[in-house]
Amino acid sequence: MLIALFPGDGIGPEIVAQAKRVLDALAIPGLTYEDGLVGGAAYKAVGHPLPPETLETAKRADAILFGAVGDPDCDSLERHLRPEQAILGLRKELGLFSNLRPAKVFPELAHESALKPEVAGSIDLLIVRETNGDVYFGEKGFRTTADGLREGYDIMSYNEAEVRRIAHAGFQAARARRGKLCSVDKANVLETSQLWRDVVIEVSADYPDVALTHMYVDNAAMQLVRNPGQFDVIVTGNLFGDILSDQASMCVGSIGMLASATLNGSGQGLYEPIHGSAPDIAGQGKANPLATILSAAMMLRYSLNLPEQADRIETAVAKALANGARSPDLGGTMNTVEMGDAVLAVL
Amino acid sequence: MLIALFPGDGIGPEIVAQAKRVLDALAIPGLTYEDGLVGGAAYKAVGHPLPPETLETAKRADAILFGAVGDPDCDSLERHLRPEQAILGLRKELGLFSNLRPAKVFPELAHESALKPEVAGSIDLLIVRETNGDVYFGEKGFRTTADGLREGYDIMSYNEAEVRRIAHAGFQAARARRGKLCSVDKANVLETSQLWRDVVIEVSADYPDVALTHMYVDNAAMQLVRNPGQFDVIVTGNLFGDILSDQASMCVGSIGMLASATLNGSGQGLYEPIHGSAPDIAGQGKANPLATILSAAMMLRYSLNLPEQADRIETAVAKALANGARSPDLGGTMNTVEMGDAVLAVL
Numbered sequence: 001m002l003i004a005l006f007p008g009d010g011i012g013p014e015i016v017a018q019a020k021r022v023l024d025a026l027a028i029p030g031l032t033y034e035d036g037l038v039g040g041a042a043y044k045a046v047g048h049p050l051p052p053e054t055l056e057t058a059k060r061a062d063a064i065l066f067g068a069v070g071d072p073d074c075d076s077l078e079r080h081l082r083p084e085q086a087i088l089g090l091r092k093e094l095g096l097f098s099n100l101r102p103a104k105v106f107p108e109l110a111h112e113s114a115l116k117p118e119v120a121g122s123i124d125l126l127i128v129r130e131t132n133g134d135v136y137f138g139e140k141g142f143r144t145t146a147d148g149l150r151e152g153y154d155i156m157s158y159n160e161a162e163v164r165r166i167a168h169a170g171f172q173a174a175r176a177r178r179g180k181l182c183s184v185d186k187a188n189v190l191e192t193s194q195l196w197r198d199v200v201i202e203v204s205a206d207y208p209d210v211a212l213t214h215m216y217v218d219n220a221a222m223q224l225v226r227n228p229g230q231f232d233v234i235v236t237g238n239l240f241g242d243i244l245s246d247q248a249s250m251c252v253g254s255i256g257m258l259a260s261a262t263l264n265g266s267g268q269g270l271y272e273p274i275h276g277s278a279p280d281i282a283g284q285g286k287a288n289p290l291a292t293i294l295s296a297a298m299m300l301r302y303s304l305n306l307p308e309q310a311d312r313i314e315t316a317v318a319k320a321l322a323n324g325a326r327s328p329d330l331g332g333t334m335n336t337v338e339m340g341d342a343v344l345a346v347l
Numbered sequence: 348m349l350i351a352l353f354p355g356d357g358i359g360p361e362i363v364a365q366a367k368r369v370l371d372a373l374a375i376p377g378l379t380y381e382d383g384l385v386g387g388a389a390y391k392a393v394g395h396p397l398p399p400e401t402l403e404t405a406k407r408a409d410a411i412l413f414g415a416v417g418d419p420d421c422d423s424l425e426r427h428l429r430p431e432q433a434i435l436g437l438r439k440e441l442g443l444f445s446n447l448r449p450a451k452v453f454p455e456l457a458h459e460s461a462l463k464p465e466v467a468g469s470i471d472l473l474i475v476r477e478t479n480g481d482v483y484f485g486e487k488g489f490r491t492t493a494d495g496l497r498e499g500y501d502i503m504s505y506n507e508a509e510v511r512r513i514a515h516a517g518f519q520a521a522r523a524r525r526g527k528l529c530s531v532d533k534a535n536v537l538e539t540s541q542l543w544r545d546v547v548i549e550v551s552a553d554y555p556d557v558a559l560t561h562m563y564v565d566n567a568a569m570q571l572v573r574n575p576g577q578f579d580v581i582v583t584g585n586l587f588g589d590i591l592s593d594q595a596s597m598c599v600g601s602i603g604m605l606a607s608a609t610l611n612g613s614g615q616g617l618y619e620p621i622h623g624s625a626p627d628i629a630g631q632g633k634a635n636p637l638a639t640i641l642s643a644a645m646m647l648r649y650s651l652n653l654p655e656q657a658d659r660i661e662t663a664v665a666k667a668l669a670n671g672a673r674s675p676d677l678g679g680t681m682n683t684v685e686m687g688d689a690v691l692a693v694l
């Protein structure tokens with residue numbers, strides 16, 4: 001089985017290296033690896049954030065372990081050359097439409113959140129975000145109004161097939177958890193949301209065991225602060241999912257701990273920490289590799305069908321934390337390699 | 348000067364009545380009032396959430412004091428007949444494009460927030476939200492794809508004139524406060540946001556005394572949880588403003604305390620509490636009228652040019668709180684009229 005390793009920018013190489021050490025320690029037979037350039041690193045080397053060779057590696061791979069992209073040197077490039085196009089391009093080219101972002105507080109870290117510990121401690125939710133459609137990928141551009149004014153526009157849309165497949169992903173995730181699915185939209189204003197809601201209701205007929213609710217996105221943003229413990233699985237579109245999943249991760253507090261998976265219909269997936277490339281601390285050994293290590297665990301579970309090995313990693317991370325492993329973002333002094341060591345020691 | 352009183356649905360009539368008592372107590376010469384039906388109440392009475400007579404009253408008025416709209420009886424109506432169309436229609440018909448939502452914690456109530464008291468206590472921000480454009484008012488509808496699939500679509504757009512006027516509103520607000528403006532967009536994905544950012548930067552040339560920053564909306568949703576004290580004024584579009592302003596208000600905790608204003612270019616404004624119609628407690632005297640009373644204060648300041656009278660109301664509300672006035676949402680037992688009494692007693 002082929003794993004594509006795309007470390008990317010900033011702290012990406014440091015954290016992916018630790019995840020690779022953990023994978024190596026599991027000595028899983030038949031795993032092979034192939035490196036690829038993405039993001040600002042790829043732009044600087046070959047002039048494009050998602051070079052053809054990288055895309056080709058990604059397509060052949062069973063899974064992609066991704067670090068992070070984002071490089072201040074690239075801020076003034078045209079949009080199609082900027083580092084984040086690597087992630088948007090991979091999602092689109094590989095049909096990675098189902099972005100899974102679990103948010104759960106490790107008890108030892110509940111005090112890291114800006115939320116009261118009892119509120120933060122109640123968080124155990126999964127956001128299922130659609131990542132192939134919405135206003136991200138519709139027609140967009142600049143035009144001139146009848147009055148000669150510059151205007152920017154972007155078409156938001158979803159068709160029923162796009163909504164149906166992500167709705168199924170949401171219901172199946174809810175079925176495997178606590179059986180509650182909250183679909184988030186803005187159906188009081190948007191036709192895209194009305195179609196979304198209609199189709200989610202249609203799909204719900206296949207899941208009588210899952211309790212479906214609907215919430216407007218503005219209310220969801222409130223409820224994620226007020227009472228995040230009420231949520232089990234949230235399913236939503238690309239734009240609302242972008243906002244709410246980042247908000248939820250910050251409610252957990254320790255953003256250096258949160259993993260994500262983005263899957264297509266054939267089990268291929270891209271796995272990455274939800275934090276960014278942190279250029280300010282790149283190369284200093286200060287980055288927390290645990291989110292990337294936990295992303296590797298998600299990879300074993302979802303793309304490589306190795307749930308026991310995934311459990312082993314997750315248990316080891318929890319133990320390392322319980323043993324006091326703390327990088328600077330968690331209020332400690334351990335460097336990136338020492339954090340990797342702490343996980344390996346209990347694996 | 349004419350004030351339109353639109354109590355609306357649910358707790359609307361109860362809370363607007365208390366704000367009216369406070370205005371009466373100020374005995375401001377030359378104020379006249381005219382009532383109007385909006386929302387579900389208007390639909391039930393005359394078949395439309397924003398009847399022509401109401402719109403006509405609104406247009407003649409110097410300011411509108413608005414309660415809340417929203418009625419579960421209307422949930423299955425077609426969208427153009429639902430209560431919230433009253434507020435969208437008033438914004439559009441009167442050109443009310445600049446929605447101001449201050450979020451600040453009253454020290455006595457800092458513990459009400461789900462955020463840690465020291466984080467909640469640091470909040471003192473103003474969201475300036477554009478409310479006449481964006482994906483709210485673009486072309487929208489249902490269509491069939493080439494493959495025969497149902498599709499919903501909504502066009503997001505802003506032109507330079509729309510961005511310029513709200514940018515000026517943002518810079519002016521920042522100038523009158525702590526001199527910091529954060530413009531929130533999603534310019535890494537949306538052309539609408541790129542135009543937004545370009546125009547905000549152009550307008551900034553007129554405000555060398557204001558420090559302008561830009562933030563992506565997903566990051567803003569994180570920062571509002573992590574460190575809301577970093578913000579002074581946030582300026583953003585209609586959709587992002589809808590989400591972020593509700594999130595910010597929940598960070599404050601006591602949503603029954605938060606007022607808002609929506610202004611057009613001629614000083615006309617609509618003033619309303621940011622909470623909803625709360626049908627579950629309507630008619631029971633449990634509603635907290637303070638957000639509506641504070642909205643009346645904003646009305647005196649922004650539309651009627653009576654800043655001293657506005658100060659009097661705001662000081663009275665703060666004193667009433669300091670004296671221990673607490674409705675059920677604030678952990679107390681005082682009813683709606685008693686809360687009004689508590690403000691009147693110290694006015």
Ligand SMILES: CC(C)[C@H](C(=O)O)[C@@H](O)C(=O)O
Binds near residue numbers: 084565
């Ligand atoms: C980098 C950016 C284009 C991307 C997105 O908006 O999807 C990121 O915020 C994410 O959530 O993965």
Ligand SMILES: CC(C)[C@H](C(=O)O)[C@@H](O)C(=O)O
Binds near residue numbers: 188218
């Ligand atoms: C009721 C709804 C249409 C409205 C909006 O989305 O603008 C509301 O959420 C608000 O923020 O005033």
